[in-house]
Amino acid sequence: MLDKNGIAKRIAQEVQDGYYVNLGIGIPTLVANYVRDDIEVEFQSENGVLGMGPFPFEGEEDADIINAGKQTITTLPGASFFDSAMSFSMIRGQHVDLTILGSMEVAENGDIANWKIPNKMVKGMGGAMDLVASAENIIVAMMHTNKAGESKLLKRCSLPLTGVGCVKKIVTNLAVIEVTDKGFKLLERAPGVTVEEIQKATEGTLIIEGTIPEMSI
Numbered sequence: 001m002l003d004k005n006g007i008a009k010r011i012a013q014e015v016q017d018g019y020y021v022n023l024g025i026g027i028p029t030l031v032a033n034y035v036r037d038d039i040e041v042e043f044q045s046e047n048g049v050l051g052m053g054p055f056p057f058e059g060e061e062d063a064d065i066i067n068a069g070k071q072t073i074t075t076l077p078g079a080s081f082f083d084s085a086m087s088f089s090m091i092r093g094q095h096v097d098l099t100i101l102g103s104m105e106v107a108e109n110g111d112i113a114n115w116k117i118p119n120k121m122v123k124g125m126g127g128a129m130d131l132v133a134s135a136e137n138i139i140v141a142m143m144h145t146n147k148a149g150e151s152k153l154l155k156r157c158s159l160p161l162t163g164v165g166c167v168k169k170i171v172t173n174l175a176v177i178e179v180t181d182k183g184f185k186l187l188e189r190a191p192g193v194t195v196e197e198i199q200k201a202t203e204g205t206l207i208i209e210g211t212i213p214e215m216s217i
Contacts (some may be wrong), residue, residue, distance in 0.1 A: 001173050007027050008028070012036070016039065019041050020090075020095060021096065021099050023045065025066070026069070026141070029055075031141075032073075051076045051080060054074055056073070100139050102114060103152070104117065106170055112161070112166060128163075153170065154204050183205060188214065
């Protein structure tokens with residue numbers, strides 16, 4: 001089973017040379033720490049940064065340089081800063097190759113719910129709706145179940161939707177899953193996790209074909 005850093009390490013394997021990548025709040029922000037050194041990647045944050053690097057070491061933080069989740073970040077040589085209008089022009093104009101988001105629920109048809117829990121105070125949707133409406137390649141980083149042990153990979157989302165039919169792949173603490181027109185297709189299982197455990201933790205339709213390999217991270 002993976003922890004949050006393990007999920008980020010596995011997702012980092014999906015990042016290719018030359019990609020422009022948007023990192024959402026939560027687990028996705030960790031991905032920048034694990035991208036291979038031999039490729040060139042530009043990380044974009046919707047608050048107006050292009051060229052984010054790994055998180056800073058303790059004592060080296062600059063409170064003025066933050067990501068969309070208000071976490072302090074580092075920037076790489078050539079990084080640039082701009083206003084929200086420019087940032088969302090990049091997103092809406094589909095200039096981002098890969099979007100990595102956290103989520104509270106994902107449905108087997110690719111619907112995503114990641115911005116609101118009814119009766120709980122939220123500041124707003126932020127840029128989530130723009131990201132899911134514009135991105136062609138969305139990977140979700142999330143825990144497979146909630147704190148009560150209930151599946152977060154569902155037949156249909158129960159929470160207010162952020163986007164419809166947009167998620168392509170999911171990496172959880174248990175598995176790597178592709179969203180297909182027939183449901184969730186199991187691609188890989190986390191170290192020490194069985195197919196049966198993944199089946200039990202998945203409410204939506206889970207497609208299992210052949211022998212499922214263990215993740216390499």
